[in-house]
Amino acid sequence: MTATALARRPGAFATAGVLRTVDHKDIGIMYVLLGIAFLAIGGLEALLLRVQLATPGEHVLDPSTYDQIFTMHGITMIFLVAIPMLVGFANYVVPLQIGAEDVAFPRLNALSFWLTLSGGVLLYLSFVAGGAPDAGWFAYAPLTEPAHAVGNGMDWYIFGLAVSGAGTIIGAINLAVTILLMRCPGMVMGRAPMFTWMVLITSVLIIAAYPILTSALVMLLVDRQLGGRFFDPAGGGNATLWQHLFWSFGHPEVYIVVLPAFGMISEIIPVFSGKPLFGYRFVAASGIAIGFLSFGVWAHHMFAVGLGDAENAFFSATSMLIAVPTGVKVFNWLATMWRGRIRLAMPMVFAIGFIATFVIGGLTGVSLAVVPIDLYTTDSYYVVGHLHYVLFGGTMMAVFAGLYYWFPKVTGRLLGHRLGLAHFWLTLVGLTLAFLPMHLLGIEGMPRRVWTYPPGMGWDWPNLVSTIGSFLIAAGAIALAANVWRSLRAGERAGDDPWDAFTLEWSTASPPPSYNFDAIPQVRGKRPLWDRKHPDRMDPL
Amino acid sequence: MASSLEPIVVLSLVVGAIAAVIFAGVLVALIVFTIRYRDVRTGSAPQIHGHRALEIAWTGAPLALLAIIFVLSLVTLGQIGQGATFGSLEPPLHVDVIGHQWWFEFRYPGGAVTANELHVPVGVPIELDLSSADVIHDLWVPELGAKSDVVPGQRNVMRLFTARAGTFSGECAEFCGLEHAWMRVLVVAEPRADFDRWIAAQSAPASGTAGRGLEIVRSAVCSSCHVVRGQVAGTPIGPDLTHIASRTTIAGGVLANTADALRAWIGDPQRYKPGALMPKVPLSSDDLDAVVAYLESLK
Numbered sequence: 112m113t114a115t116a117l118a119r120r121p122g123a124f125a126t127a128g129v130l131r132t133v134d135h136k137d138i139g140i141m142y143v144l145l146g147i148a149f150l151a152i153g154g155l156e157a158l159l160l161r162v163q164l165a166t167p168g169e170h171v172l173d174p175s176t177y178d179q180i181f182t183m184h185g186i187t188m189i190f191l192v193a194i195p196m197l198v199g200f201a202n203y204v205v206p207l208q209i210g211a212e213d214v215a216f217p218r219l220n221a222l223s224f225w226l227t228l229s230g231g232v233l234l235y236l237s238f239v240a241g242g243a244p245d246a247g248w249f250a251y252a253p254l255t256e257p258a259h260a261v262g263n264g265m266d267w268y269i270f271g272l273a274v275s276g277a278g279t280i281i282g283a284i285n286l287a288v289t290i291l292l293m294r295c296p297g298m299v300m301g302r303a304p305m306f307t308w309m310v311l312i313t314s315v316l317i318i319a320a321y322p323i324l325t326s327a328l329v330m331l332l333v334d335r336q337l338g339g340r341f342f343d344p345a346g347g348g349n350a351t352l353w354q355h356l357f358w359s360f361g362h363p364e365v366y367i368v369v370l371p372a373f374g375m376i377s378e379i380i381p382v383f384s385g386k387p388l389f390g391y392r393f394v395a396a397s398g399i400a401i402g403f404l405s406f407g408v409w410a411h412h413m414f415a416v417g418l419g420d421a422e423n424a425f426f427s428a429t430s431m432l433i434a435v436p437t438g439v440k441v442f443n444w445l446a447t448m449w450r451g452r453i454r455l456a457m458p459m460v461f462a463i464g465f466i467a468t469f470v471i472g473g474l475t476g477v478s479l480a481v482v483p484i485d486l487y488t489t490d491s492y493y494v495v496g497h498l499h500y501v502l503f504g505g506t507m508m509a510v511f512a513g514l515y516y517w518f519p520k521v522t523g524r525l526l527g528h529r530l531g532l533a534h535f536w537l538t539l540v541g542l543t544l545a546f547l548p549m550h551l552l553g554i555e556g557m558p559r560r561v562w563t564y565p566p567g568m569g570w571d572w573p574n575l576v577s578t579i580g581s582f583l584i585a586a587g588a589i590a591l592a593a594n595v596w597r598s599l600r601a602g603e604r605a606g607d608d609p610w611d612a613f614t615l616e617w618s619t620a621s622p623p624p625s626y627n628f629d630a631i632p633q634v635r636g637k638r639p640l641w642d643r644k645h646p647d648r649m650d651p652l
Numbered sequence: 653m654a655s656s657l658e659p660i661v662v663l664s665l666v667v668g669a670i671a672a673v674i675f676a677g678v679l680v681a682l683i684v685f686t687i688r689y690r691d692v693r694t695g696s697a698p699q700i701h702g703h704r705a706l707e708i709a710w711t712g713a714p715l716a717l718l719a720i721i722f723v724l725s726l727v728t729l730g731q732i733g734q735g736a737t738f739g740s741l742e743p744p745l746h747v748d749v750i751g752h753q754w755w756f757e758f759r760y761p762g763g764a765v766t767a768n769e770l771h772v773p774v775g776v777p778i779e780l781d782l783s784s785a786d787v788i789h790d791l792w793v794p795e796l797g798a799k800s801d802v803v804p805g806q807r808n809v810m811r812l813f814t815a816r817a818g819t820f821s822g823e824c825a826e827f828c829g830l831e832h833a834w835m836r837v838l839v840v841a842e843p844r845a846d847f848d849r850w851i852a853a854q855s856a857p858a859s860g861t862a863g864r865g866l867e868i869v870r871s872a873v874c875s876s877c878h879v880v881r882g883q884v885a886g887t888p889i890g891p892d893l894t895h896i897a898s899r900t901t902i903a904g905g906v907l908a909n910t911a912d913a914l915r916a917w918i919g920d921p922q923r924y925k926p927g928a929l930m931p932k933v934p935l936s937s938d939d940l941d942a943v944v945a946y947l948e949s950l951k
Contacts, residue, residue, distance in 0.1 A: 173926055174830045174831060174833070174926055174927055175830060175926075175927065178829075178830065246827070246829075247827050251787075251788055251826070251827070253786075253787050253788070253804060254787040254788070254827070254828060254829055259753075259786065259787055259829065344804045344805025344806070345804070345805075348805075349805065350788060350803050350804050350805055350806065351803060351806070384689070384697065385691075385696070385697040386697045386698070386699060386700060387699060387700070387701050389700065389701070389702050389703075390701075390702040390703070390706075390707050391701070391702065392702070393702070393707045393711075415790060415798075415799050415800055415801045415825075415826075416801045416803065416808075417800060417801060417803060417806060417808035420729055420733050420734060423729075424726060424729070427722065427725065428722055431718045431721065431722055432718070434714060434718060435711060435714050435715050435718070438710065438711075438714045439707070439710060439711055441678060442706075442710040443702075443707075445678065445681050445682065445685065446700075446703075446706065448682075448685040448686070448689060449681075449685055449689070450689060450697060450698055450700065451685070451689045451694075451697045452689065452691045452694045452695070452696060452697040453685070453686060453689045453690050453691060453694075454691045455686070455690065455691075463682060463686060466678065466682055467678070467679060467682060470674075470675055470678050470679075471675065474671040474674060474675055475671075477667070477671065477718070477721075478664070478667050478668070478671065481663065481667055481721060481722075481725045482725055482729055483659065483660045483663055483725055483728040483729055483732060483798065484660060484663060484664050484667060484725075486660070486732075486797070486798035486799060486800075487657075487660050487664075487794070487797060487798060487799070489799070489825075490790055490792070490799065490825035490826055490827075491792075491825065555794070556792070556794030556795075556821070556823075558792065558823050558824065558825040558832075559825075559827070560827040560832060561832060561833035562832075562833050563833050564833060565836070565905065568821070648699065650699070650701070651701070
């Protein structure tokens with residue numbers, strides 16, 4: 112094959128090519144398509160939840176169905192949307208950014224994709240095999256113990272997450288080795304693009320965090336199928352052990368799905384500001400700091416568990432510390448825009464939107480690290496609002512920015528600007544209406560994960576507004592789908608470098624040939640394409 | 653102090669104001685830069701790679717701000733945490749709280765037992781000893797501030813306080829299965845004299861009207877899960893019914909406690925709270941009336 116199979120031959124999905132491919136670009140596209148498919152499913156689940164909660168005492172869903180759907184919505188969005196989308200972008204972009212032909216282990220790369228897909232299929236088989244998992248995405252024991260979870264939903268949860276998790280671990284090892292060993296001549300780590308940097312840190316986090324989840328899943332399996340008692344206090348086990356294990360994985364997981372988003376924003380803002388990334392070393396170092404700190408903050412999910420004031424104070428301090436490197440990134444993005452020459456193309460529009468919405472999620476995150484405030488807001492809708500600002504206002508907005516940014520590289524065609532703006536404004540207004548009132552609901556005392564609620568609590572109108580917002584987000588997604596559809600058929604040709612960008616992926620054809628580069632690139636600085644285009648004003652070494 | 657919520661509100665206002673200023677600053681910079689440096693207005697951009705002093709400034713300033721917030725949070729924690737007195741000189745009232753799927757049981761020192769309705773005297777710190785009969789629950793009364801998980805195999809202690817009489821709505825905040833939504837509680841804060849009268853009445857054994865209703869409750873499946881102190885020596889799995897007629901709601905807040913609602917609930921619990929552990933008991937219409945009449949007499 113002389114070209115990217117999927118991009119050059121739209122019929123590839125009808126052939127066995129897709130089953131055989133080990134090209135990082137094909138696999139990257141497959142990952143993103145997998146993420147988009149599950150985004151549609153997880154999004155429909157969200158709409159069902161919002162319809163049920165639109166008014167008090169609604170009976171669109173019964174409690175059993177509601178619990179399965181809110182659980183699957185969370186699992187889907189985290190493990191089957193955020194992870195595949197980000198791993199997909201990393202797969203496609205990183206080898207190109209570092210001037211490599213492919214990833215270090217192309218066959219393992221294919222294996223990790225198929226494992227992730229298999230995990231997703233296992234999770235969704237539960238619906239036709241007697242019931243989906245229904246204990247929330249973090250599945251607190253002892254509610255998941257055999258005495259309280261009688262169906263097989265939790266077993267599907269265990270196998271689905273273990274299998275997709277294995278795929279994620281293998282993929283992370285692959286990406287880490289690729290970044291560490293396959294950079295082109297001249298690209299020392301101190302010159303690597305920021306997205307590559309963040310993918311490297313993310314990969315290390317995955318390698319360290321996912322095995323904890325796998326271990327906890329195995330322990331739960333022992334409890335459920337072999338009569339174990341790890342998480343059952345009635346049998347000498349410990350009810351909060353699961354929470355410690357889960358959040359030891361779960362909080363790094365938050366950064367696993369946020370750091371690559373930071374990387375995307377750190378690519379897009381400089382390009383569309385016509386300036387280098389302000390404070391490259393600080394932005395990279397702050398990513399490393401976040402990575403380290405992310406392993407020391409897990410118990411901020413557990414302030415109400417009764418660990419004691421001293422333990423809570425410790426985890427409060429570490430959690431607040433994470434705001435410092437996160438703030439450093441935001442300030443550096445703003446400083447990059449300062450005195451720039453800002454082009455408001457769609458990737459930049461979404462990147463600006465990302466900063467505005469992500470900062471809200473970051474600030475409410477700090478409030479949740481403050482123990483007394485957390486003791487009021489935890490397990491309320493305030494947390495639901497916060498996490499959606501981080502994961503949707505943060506990760507998804509960045510993924511959208513990345514989609515508009517790299518789509519022309521992948522397909523050779525630009526996405527439309529007018530439909531792009533429709534997508535952006537529907538998404539921004541929609542997410543504000545959907546998620547901002549949730550903070551108010553939490554402050555007004557509405558607990559999370561309730562299938563219905565009584566009238567007269569002051570919860571009626573914020574819930575209705577939130578439901579309306581969720582449908583605006585869905586309308587935005589339809590605008591995006593229409594945009595992609597139109598561009599694939601008749602979009603403007605992109606050429607190699609439609610954005611006047613800085614990094615190596617824009618120095619090859621769109622889409623790139625299967626071997627990526629005609630000749631192995633050689634770089635001397637952080638912005639190889641800038642140096643090539645401006646031999647008189649090359650970056651200082 | 654007006655209530656155990658007050659210190660949290662004060663701290664939240666401080667943190668909220670700081671967060672609002674930061675957000676406003678970022679938003680203004682974002683909008684101003686986007687407009688001011690738009691390509692239609694500017695020529696080429698200066699290639700600025702960074703500024704060490706600025707980096708140190710925006711690493712250090714947030715660190716200092718967070719240190720202040722952290723210290724303030726410790727002060728607040730001291731005001732609401734273990735052993736807090738909320739400025740009251742009264743000795744705390746101890747109440748045992750037991751979480752069940754899907755209702756809360758409250759046990760008072762003098763033997764009074766209620767379900768889903770916690771009466772407290774105003775101006776007295778309330779010390780809640782929390783434990784669970786099954787899975788993890790969480791007791792939260794928003795108007796009284798902090799919440800605490802209710803963990804099986806573990807005893808958590810939480811102190812609440814109010815100087816104001818009133819009825820406060822609360823709930824289970826930790827997802828605990830099918831009817832997590834209908835695990836609601838009412839906290840009735842009343843002047844000391846009213847509370848003393850209430851606790852005396854609740855501590856007394858039942859004085860329900862003897863008759864057919866009592867016979868059915870004694871003999872039928874009712875007593876395999878319910879106790880009426882002094883009249884029905886049942887197994888204490890479901891709520892204690894000794895003074896059920898004095899409560900405002902039934903079934904974890906699903907229904908108001910009226911004769912009609914009681915009748916409807918006992919006739920078909922799953923219709924009102926699908927998943928609830930109370931089964932549908934086959935009673936004739938006359939028997940149902942008798943049971944409701946008996947329960948209504950349990951003042």
